[in-house]
Structures are given as C-alpha cells and as structure tokens.
Amino acid sequence: MAALAMALSSLLQVACAASAEESKTTVSLSLPKASLLVQVNQVALERQGPKLAIVEYAGEGGEGRYTVLRDGKPIKKGVLQPLQPFAEWSPGKRYFSVDFSDAEQVGKYEVEVRIGKQRAVSTSVSVRDNAVFATTGAQLLGYFKRSRHTDEADRDLPIFQTSRRVNAWGGWQDAGGDKGKYLSHLGYANYFNPQQASMAAWVLAYGAHARKALFAAHGLQTQIEDEAFWGADYLHRTLDAEGYFYTTVFDQWGTPGAKRMVTGYEGAAGTYTTLYRSAFRAGGGMAIAALARASMLAKQTGRHGEFDGAQYLADAERAYAHLRKFNPQYGADRKENIIDDYTALMALVELHNATGQSRYLDDARERAAGLMARQQADGAFISDGGSRPYYHAAEAGLPVISLSAYVDIEPEQGRRQRALDVIGLALTHELTITNEVSNPYGYARQRFQLTKDGKAAGEVLEGFFIPHRNETGYWWQGESARLASLSAAMIIGSRTLAEQGTAGYGLPADRAGYAQSQLDWTLGRNPYGISMLYGFGKKNPPTVLESAGEMFTGGISNGITGAVGSDTGAGISFAPGPDSEQWRWVEQWIPHTTWMLFAVMTMTTDEAR
Structure with a gap:
C-alpha cells in the first residue's frame, strides 16, 4: 500500500529537502498548540448511543465547566469530569470528559468548555438515528466505484x-x-x-x-x-x-x-x-x-x-x-x-x-x-503454535467475527457454548487491556513482541499502536481498519452472546462505549482533531500527491501512529515531514473503507440486522 516513494525513500528525501516547489505541496502536521481543545466525533453520532467529548487542557489550574448546545441553544451544563493523568502523547496536559449520551433529540450539537479565562468550542456533530450509515453510507460505497x-x-x-x-x-x-x-x-x-x-x-x-x-x-x-x-x-x-x-x-x-x-x-x-x-x-x-x-x-x-x-x-x-x-x-x-x-x-x-x-x-x-x-486463559489469542501474541493492523476483530458467524450455523448446543465462551472471554480481554491504563480516548490497546533477527521474540509488551520493529521490516502505518474491525467485533460478538443493554446498539455501556470510541477516533475525536474519512468532518488529512496519491471522497486515510523512531510504537505521530514517508499516515487504503462500511452497517438498527 506504499507509493513509489517507499522504494526510493532516501533519494526522494534528498529531493524533497532540495526542492522548494515540492515542499509547497507537502504538509507537516504536529499536535495542535492551543492550550484548550475539545475533540468530538465530527461526522455523526447515534441518537440513542454513546456521545463523549474529550477535553485537553495545558493551562493553569481552575474549575472547568461545560455547556452542551443543540442547534446553537444550550441544553445541558455541568462541571468537567477529570480523567486519569496521561502524559505519553502530550506531557503537561490534563484531560477531561463530557458525556452527553442522554441528549437524544435530533440536531447539530456542540460542546463549549471554559477553564479560567480559556474558552473552546468543539466542531458540530450531527445526531440522528442510524447516524453514521445515513450520513456516510452512500460515499463509503461510492469509494469502491471510484x-x-x-x-x-x-x-x-x-x-x-x-x-x-x-x-x-x-x-x-x-x-x-x-x-x-x-x-x-x-x-x-x-x-x-x-x-x-x-x-x-x-x-x-x-x-x-x-x-x-x-x-x-x-x-x-x-x-x-x-x-x-x-x-x-x-x-x-x-x-x-x-x-x-x-x-x-x-x-x-x-x-x-x-x-x-x-x-x-x-x-x-x-x-x-x-x-x-x-x-x-x-x-x-x-x-x-x-x-x-x-x-x-x-x-x-x-x-x-x-x-x-x-x-x-x-x-x-x-x-x-x-x-x-x-x-x-x-x-x-x-x-x-x-x-x-x-x-x-x-x-x-x-x-x-x-x-x-x-x-x-x-x-x-x-x-x-x-x-x-489459540486463546489464552485471559482471552487473548496467540498467532502460532507457540507464544507469539496475535496482533494485527487491519483486522484484529476478525477472530471474534468469524466465531460469531460459526455460532450462527452450529446446531449442537455444546459446540455453540464453547464458541460463546471464547467470544465472551475475547471481548472481556479487549475491554480489560484497553482500560487497564490511563487512556483518555479509549483507544484499543494490543499485545505484541519486537523482532530479533527477523522473528518475534522476547518480552510480550503492550501499547496503543503497532510496533515499528516487527517481522515485515517496514510496515507499521495507521490503524483505521483495525479500529473499525474491533468496533464491529464488539457489537457482533456481544449480540451473539445476547448481552443486552440500553447504552446504544442494544449493548451494555462498557461495550457500546468501546465500539463507539474506535469509530470516534477515525471520525475526528483524536488528539489531532482530524477526520480520516475524506469529505466528512471539519478537518481532513492533507493531499500529498508525491507520496500518498489521490484522495477520494469516502476514502479513509491510514491514520495516526506511534512516534517515528519508536521501536515499540510509543508516543504519537501524524504526517511529520515533509518527506516521502507521509503515505504512512495520509494514504487511503481499501481495507479502511471496507471495515468502516461493515462496522456502520453492523451498528444500524434496521430489521435486516
């Protein structure tokens, strides 16, 4: 999925540095500098479902307050709820959340925040039934024809x-x-x-x-x-x-x-x-x-x-x-x-x-x-006949989805129950590993090993992003497809288990929140405030023709990664440069839209579920 520049990386980096004209068409993106930011899904949220804004603040202390607005009119006010300290991506910042899941009327919503003399307002987000599919379905589908x-x-x-x-x-x-x-x-x-x-x-x-x-x-x-x-x-x-x-x-x-x-x-x-x-x-x-x-x-x-x-x-x-x-x-x-x-x-x-x-x-x-x-006692899967943990940048939810599909055709109750037990344990593991550390955005975490002499070896580690030192030797770009696959797996697996709730998608609050958080990240509720879905949201990834090629409406960019140079994928990065490597973050890739389409059709509440 790399562009030509991947094969000629060092040559093009020199050319990029030397060419003022080329530098005009590439963009270097760093974390926003504002001391107060409100990040939300910029595309659409379910009328009956999780709705969460994340507040990042780098200023002096003081009480924070929020106001939720619908169509420009305040409907809810309150005190900001602090989240656990988190310094991996932006040392010195504090994080808060605003939960407006109880706002169930159709409309355009914004979240306004004040801390001391600082004020910030989120982008607006549409709230309706079958929200993401109704808003984006035609263009997600159109991406394939394009x-x-x-x-x-x-x-x-x-x-x-x-x-x-x-x-x-x-x-x-x-x-x-x-x-x-x-x-x-x-x-x-x-x-x-x-x-x-x-x-x-x-x-x-x-x-x-x-x-x-x-x-x-x-x-x-x-x-x-x-x-x-x-x-x-x-x-x-x-x-x-x-x-x-x-x-x-x-x-x-x-x-x-x-x-x-x-x-x-x-x-x-x-x-x-x-x-x-x-x-x-x-x-x-x-x-x-x-x-x-x-x-x-x-x-x-x-x-x-x-x-x-x-x-x-x-x-x-x-x-x-x-x-x-x-x-x-x-x-x-x-x-x-x-x-x-x-x-x-x-x-x-x-x-x-x-x-x-x-x-x-x-x-x-x-x-x-x-x-x-291949499932371990705590619910995690291994990839091989040994101890290599299963982790995947595009389809981490597919093991659970495949087992759920199998349950649908299995008539024997004993075999069905065995599969249901594995699905339940796998979903519990996903919730546990994601929530066991400070994680303001609810980003799905994963286990992995680094490579030695081309093979995974040594200590089993955990982190947010795919490790850069892995068996491929070069492939560690953003995980938009992975997030959508995990969102779909949480919904499908939970429904297969018949675990019902009222927090959205017919699920309990922890499962609905997990599923929503993965899509929210791709649709703009991330530290960069970028919607990776091109043509939707207030801010999209830049066009970088030299490295990432064309940008199609309905296409989804690779997304955010760990910091460049980090073997373990620690830290955070999006489209640094300008250089020939920007495809890693900006380029659209067919599995991203594929998995997003599958996830949003899974989320809908039509009878043909």
Missing part, C-alpha cells in the same frame, strides 16, 4: 517466472498511491497478511444480501449489488485453473520500468517473488467467502455480473477443495497460523450457508476448534 481498476492491459498479464499470461482485469486499486491489486500482501512475514480486495468483495456481497433492507431504505441497493458483482467477477478471473487465487497484481507501486504482473513481493523494495498463490490467510479464505455470498446474492436478486451465481459458487467450492489440500504449501513458512484459521472459517460458514452441505459444517467445526485452541 477505486475501480479498468486498465485493459490487465487482461493479458504475465505470471512471474513463468511463460503464462492470464486475464486479471477488474477489481479495485489498492490505495491512493498504488494501482496494484491485492487479495493480500505481506505474506513473507507470515503473521501480517491483511484481507484486502477479497474482504471488500465479501463485505459488499454480505451487505447487499444480508442487509438488503438497510441499503434499499437509503436507495443504495442497486449500487451495492453492482459493486458486489464487480468484486466477484474479479475473483473469478484471478482463480487459476489449478484452483488457487492470484494474490497480487503488482508493479512496484508504479516504479518506472517495473513490469506489471501477477507476482508476490517482499519488503520495502518490492522484490518480486513466487509467493503469488493465495493461502487462506493471503486472501484465499475471504475470496471463497465472497464468492459463496455473491452466489446467494445472485439467487436472491436474479442479477449477476459478467459471470453468474452458479459460476461464483462453483469457483468457491473448487477453490476451497484446492486449499483444503494445498494451503500450507502456499505460506512462506509452510505452517498454518491464526489468520488461516479465521479466514478458512469464514469461507466454510459461507459455503455452508450457500449449499447446506454437512461437510462444510464438519470442516468448520475443525477450524473453529483450531482457532479456539
């Missing part, structure tokens, strides 16, 4: 180190500065594979099929069906005759002279490799799930893309049969890990949904058992 890749040259592409040429036309470009197409990447690092185009295809097919009433109510049903079939058609074309999917169509991020082809690649230099056959973890599992769900959509609607529903299902079944036999061979280390488990489980759930065949339920039980065996 990202479609239609270059005719992709109809005749070589496969790396073979004499073969194949049709890999269609799909979506991966990121603003990257017209490559990925079911996944980072396979060489084994534990970092993100689900990319394959996840997008599944979310679109699932939304069009399972949430039809929601999209129809907003006039989006035809649009999401079209996009779902676009994704399914691409997956059909990238399914080799042998039964594996092509992982990547790649040209070294548009490097001049680099040949575009079906290939694997490794590292910041984009070195071509033969790791182009998708394992379950490298997009194969979610591709199968997407095709199976697209077949159900075709049956439901009587519509399809270039290929029909029977073809989508035949593809899914053939691909699963192939990976069931050969999957370990397609991983860099030839060993299955947790990502294989939860993506294969999603594939099997959808195959069972599409066919009703008991053999898929049998295999799903095996995969679910393997995934559940």
Whole structure:
C-alpha cells in the first residue's frame, strides 16, 4: 500500500529537502498548540448511543465547566469530569470528559468548555438515528466505484517466472498511491497478511444480501449489488485453473520500468517473488467467502455480473477443495497460523450457508476448534503454535467475527457454548487491556513482541499502536481498519452472546462505549482533531500527491501512529515531514473503507440486522 516513494525513500528525501516547489505541496502536521481543545466525533453520532467529548487542557489550574448546545441553544451544563493523568502523547496536559449520551433529540450539537479565562468550542456533530450509515453510507460505497481498476492491459498479464499470461482485469486499486491489486500482501512475514480486495468483495456481497433492507431504505441497493458483482467477477478471473487465487497484481507501486504482473513481493523494495498463490490467510479464505455470498446474492436478486451465481459458487467450492489440500504449501513458512484459521472459517460458514452441505459444517467445526485452541486463559489469542501474541493492523476483530458467524450455523448446543465462551472471554480481554491504563480516548490497546533477527521474540509488551520493529521490516502505518474491525467485533460478538443493554446498539455501556470510541477516533475525536474519512468532518488529512496519491471522497486515510523512531510504537505521530514517508499516515487504503462500511452497517438498527 506504499507509493513509489517507499522504494526510493532516501533519494526522494534528498529531493524533497532540495526542492522548494515540492515542499509547497507537502504538509507537516504536529499536535495542535492551543492550550484548550475539545475533540468530538465530527461526522455523526447515534441518537440513542454513546456521545463523549474529550477535553485537553495545558493551562493553569481552575474549575472547568461545560455547556452542551443543540442547534446553537444550550441544553445541558455541568462541571468537567477529570480523567486519569496521561502524559505519553502530550506531557503537561490534563484531560477531561463530557458525556452527553442522554441528549437524544435530533440536531447539530456542540460542546463549549471554559477553564479560567480559556474558552473552546468543539466542531458540530450531527445526531440522528442510524447516524453514521445515513450520513456516510452512500460515499463509503461510492469509494469502491471510484477505486475501480479498468486498465485493459490487465487482461493479458504475465505470471512471474513463468511463460503464462492470464486475464486479471477488474477489481479495485489498492490505495491512493498504488494501482496494484491485492487479495493480500505481506505474506513473507507470515503473521501480517491483511484481507484486502477479497474482504471488500465479501463485505459488499454480505451487505447487499444480508442487509438488503438497510441499503434499499437509503436507495443504495442497486449500487451495492453492482459493486458486489464487480468484486466477484474479479475473483473469478484471478482463480487459476489449478484452483488457487492470484494474490497480487503488482508493479512496484508504479516504479518506472517495473513490469506489471501477477507476482508476490517482499519488503520495502518490492522484490518480486513466487509467493503469488493465495493461502487462506493471503486472501484465499475471504475470496471463497465472497464468492459463496455473491452466489446467494445472485439467487436472491436474479442479477449477476459478467459471470453468474452458479459460476461464483462453483469457483468457491473448487477453490476451497484446492486449499483444503494445498494451503500450507502456499505460506512462506509452510505452517498454518491464526489468520488461516479465521479466514478458512469464514469461507466454510459461507459455503455452508450457500449449499447446506454437512461437510462444510464438519470442516468448520475443525477450524473453529483450531482457532479456539489459540486463546489464552485471559482471552487473548496467540498467532502460532507457540507464544507469539496475535496482533494485527487491519483486522484484529476478525477472530471474534468469524466465531460469531460459526455460532450462527452450529446446531449442537455444546459446540455453540464453547464458541460463546471464547467470544465472551475475547471481548472481556479487549475491554480489560484497553482500560487497564490511563487512556483518555479509549483507544484499543494490543499485545505484541519486537523482532530479533527477523522473528518475534522476547518480552510480550503492550501499547496503543503497532510496533515499528516487527517481522515485515517496514510496515507499521495507521490503524483505521483495525479500529473499525474491533468496533464491529464488539457489537457482533456481544449480540451473539445476547448481552443486552440500553447504552446504544442494544449493548451494555462498557461495550457500546468501546465500539463507539474506535469509530470516534477515525471520525475526528483524536488528539489531532482530524477526520480520516475524506469529505466528512471539519478537518481532513492533507493531499500529498508525491507520496500518498489521490484522495477520494469516502476514502479513509491510514491514520495516526506511534512516534517515528519508536521501536515499540510509543508516543504519537501524524504526517511529520515533509518527506516521502507521509503515505504512512495520509494514504487511503481499501481495507479502511471496507471495515468502516461493515462496522456502520453492523451498528444500524434496521430489521435486516
């Protein structure tokens, strides 16, 4: 997901420093300097749901007071509630919260704060039912059409180190500065594979099929069906005759002279490799799930893309049969890990949904058992057969989501209860690790290990952001997709457990608050006061064409990270520079919008839940 500048980093840094003209088009962003700030979700909040403003103050002591305004008129006043001291991101600041969750009338809300002689007012935020979906759904969906890749040259592409040429036309470009197409990447690092185009295809097919009433109510049903079939058609074309999917169509991020082809690649230099056959973890599992769900959509609607529903299902079944036999061979280390488990489980759930065949339920039980065996006593998961903690920059919520999907097809009460116990423990762990330290924004924390000689080793650590010293060697940018995946997991998992409450989304207060906080961070309630969702909110990430490429409305930037130079990802940073590395924070990436769309459709209260 890096731009060309990633491969030529040091050269471009010199050029950037030397070129006054280029420096005009890049932006260096630091934490705001104001002594009093009020940060809120800048896009939309649920009428019946958590509503929280975070106040940052760097001035002298004194009592603080707040006023909540609706459509410019005060509706609530009170004393600021202090939060625990927190110095990791801004030493010297104090933090307060303003909870206005009880304000349930539709309108535009602002929070005004006064401490001593200082006064600050938040940006305004819309409050309504099904707030984020109703406000952003059309543009989130539109992002995929704007990202479609239609270059005719992709109809005749070589496969790396073979004499073969194949049709890999269609799909979506991966990121603003990257017209490559990925079911996944980072396979060489084994534990970092993100689900990319394959996840997008599944979310679109699932939304069009399972949430039809929601999209129809907003006039989006035809649009999401079209996009779902676009994704399914691409997956059909990238399914080799042998039964594996092509992982990547790649040209070294548009490097001049680099040949575009079906290939694997490794590292910041984009070195071509033969790791182009998708394992379950490298997009194969979610591709199968997407095709199976697209077949159900075709049956439901009587519509399809270039290929029909029977073809989508035949593809899914053939691909699963192939990976069931050969999957370990397609991983860099030839060993299955947790990502294989939860993506294969999603594939099997959808195959069972599409066919009703008991053999898929049998295999799903095996995969679910393997995934559940990776849970530790406190609810955290491990990635391998040893002790490496599971952490993921794009899809940390997918283990719980996959187990919740499995519960929906499991008829045996004992097996269901085992899965429910694991889901409950996993969600408790997420709440515990996030809340056990001072954490004014409620940012989801994670466990990790640093690498030694290219492998995770040593003490298990905890922190807010992905560590910079990890097995990929270079990949640690912002986590917008991760946050949305965890928000969706908290809602789906809690509903699967039938844990009900009145704090929002039908959940208890702690779970609803956690889910809301992850989306609020992306939508502007963060220390930089930036909405990462382009086209929404008062302030968006800057356009940095040289490093991050195009910015599409509905696209979501990578987001905030730990400080540059911090092995553990401690501290905080957003788009420092100007230099060629700004893509790490600013660039839009398809999993971010994919997971946001899934999370907000999950949050809605329409009957077609």
